[in-house]
Amino acid sequence: MQVAVTPGGRPLAWLLAGLFVAATPSPVSAYTAYVSNERDNTISVVDLDQMKTVKTVPAGQRPRGITITKDGKDILVCASDDDTIQIIDTETLRVVGTLPSGPDPETFALHVSGNPLYVSNEDDNMVTVIDVPARKVIAEIPTGVEPEGVAVSPDGETIVNTSETTNMAHFLDVKTHKMTASVLVGARPRDAMFKHDGSEVWVSSELGGTVSVIDPKKHVVTHKISFDVQGLRGDVIQPVGIQFTSDDATAFVALGPANRVVVIDAKTYKVRKYLLVGQRVWHMAFTPDQKYLLTSNGLSNDISVIDVAGLDVVKSVPVGRLPWGVVVSPK
């Protein structure tokens, strides 16, 4: 998931750019987003110039976690009920292979170098490490009950994995595959995300309603962020997805059935603003230029487009049923 937010910094293909010059008066990007639709067993392909779904591609059963390889060539998607990860070629939009994920893969993160892939097996208390080009399992690391979020530290040395029923963030060493620390957080932790400078890892607790800020060296919670939306009872504020702007100044946290994304000053941990998005918002992804943040809204079957500079929701784009995750191509 870290890969999804890191700007690719690649120049646009001139041909592609030229096409859009002809099509629209002010071309900003030719980015493409891919959304996993848990209920439809499909991937929606969203053109971010037109801000619409241009294609819907069949995927395996119950597609959830979705990411893209560093070169932008392949989409990886957890087909949870098929117990596999599918590789979808972004050119042909066809499934070109599978990865041996172990049972019920829910979500994952690619190592910062682009390989391997760290997969949480929700049903099996295990993190599976997969060599993506070789399509082979390298290791299985025992973890807490119902592993969920996976994050790779920017220095590539540490994996953080949350476990929903154990209520911990587990720190795993990339070289030894050993657990180095476990940090207790709020109830039902979902997402984990490192700041780009590696100084902090944030963990969202869906039922605890909080975000824990963890010092990844000392393995202690240094701060707990809680939320208060006027007119909403506390128990519908259920934090899930976390994203940092590339300068680590601002954090966005998706608040699930509160139907809002909260904007947080990532230095002072103060809430700056609540943005109303679609229903049951879970995961998010930036466009590589960080102009937009996209949110997958499970119950309104759409993605919301947030203007990052203006802190404003500018558009909602219909996708398939129960959109779970979203990723934007670095190309």
Place this chain on the structure above:
Amino acid sequence: MPRGRFGRRALITATAGAVMATSASAARAEAAAIDIGYIRWPQERQTISLLDKPPADDGLAGAKLGIDDNNTTGRFIGQQFELTDTVVRAGDDPVTALTTLGQRGITLILTDVPADLLLRLAAAGGAKGVTLFNVSAPDDTLRQHDCRANVIHVAPSRAMLADALAQYLVWKKWSRWVLAYGSHPDDTLLADAYRRAARRFGARIVKELEYKDTGGARQTDSGVVETQQRMPVFTQGLPDYDVLVTADENEVFANYLPFRTWDPRPVTGSAGLRPVSWDPSSESWGGTQLQDRFRRMAHRRMTPLDMQAWTAIRMIGEAASRASSVDSTKIMQYMKGADFGIAAYKGRELSLRDWDWQLRQPILLSDGRTIVSVSPQPGFLHQFTELDTLGFDRPETQCKLQ
């Protein structure tokens, strides 16, 4: 394929195996261990459907899975959980079981016993610092006049179950009810809960019917022919109504009613659409994982009693990890504090009502195949938490904890 190498072992010791248990805990000197008791009173229970026959380890299997889940967490923080199961049979004194557990230093005990026995256990355990976790008795009186400071109610009360169904029926605008109740004392109490629910949420009971239990077998060869004739007659000549609400905790008649009523009306309550704490078909909020874990361990489906026992064990494990202690006093201190909450696959954090120590929880409405809805329903508002629209809320409580 289950491949997990951890957290699959339930550490169960019978009371007779006390010597073994002692040597086992000595071998694990590095982990702080806590033994949790389980007192159950298995009763022969007839059911109308063969599919509903309670399994022999009903509840216990849920507790075992809870112990496994606690230990998966516990191994990261040096805590070890064990379970000591004690079966009390007719003629046994349950207080003896409590004393035996007490001699082994066990002070946190799950109970699957009827209300009168629960009160005896609570009285006997009070002086010894014992806390009981009521995983089965639904009696509202245990949360009202007969509430006890050392009893935590994990099972939902009859009022909570009735309110959960009532909210849904009112939301559906099925507000004219016929209430059919059995002749056992439990059924009378459940009928009271439905009358209260109707008053609270604006439904109208247009007619009440009592079904007398005259004894006899539930299943008989060719019994279906007789049932087909009997049930329409029982429901004949009723005023206009929307839905039949049944109160039949002893499975005497309610499960015979669907598709056999005189008028074509849905059946709810003890048959048809039932309010439950858990159902083996619940898959939301990560429920599938719990169902899978349970099936791998117990080779059967997870019942409401299993869920209530699992939740009780997880409450103890959660409080132990937050309090960083396996000392039962510290565990209970944390559990009774304002910060305590527990996740139990129902979409919200569950917590304790500090006026009667009832676990506040959403109630599932199941048709036996799928989850039709989950209460509280939208629109039933509450100034603190909508979960307190189910059961006896703080202003209504008769409980004086001591």
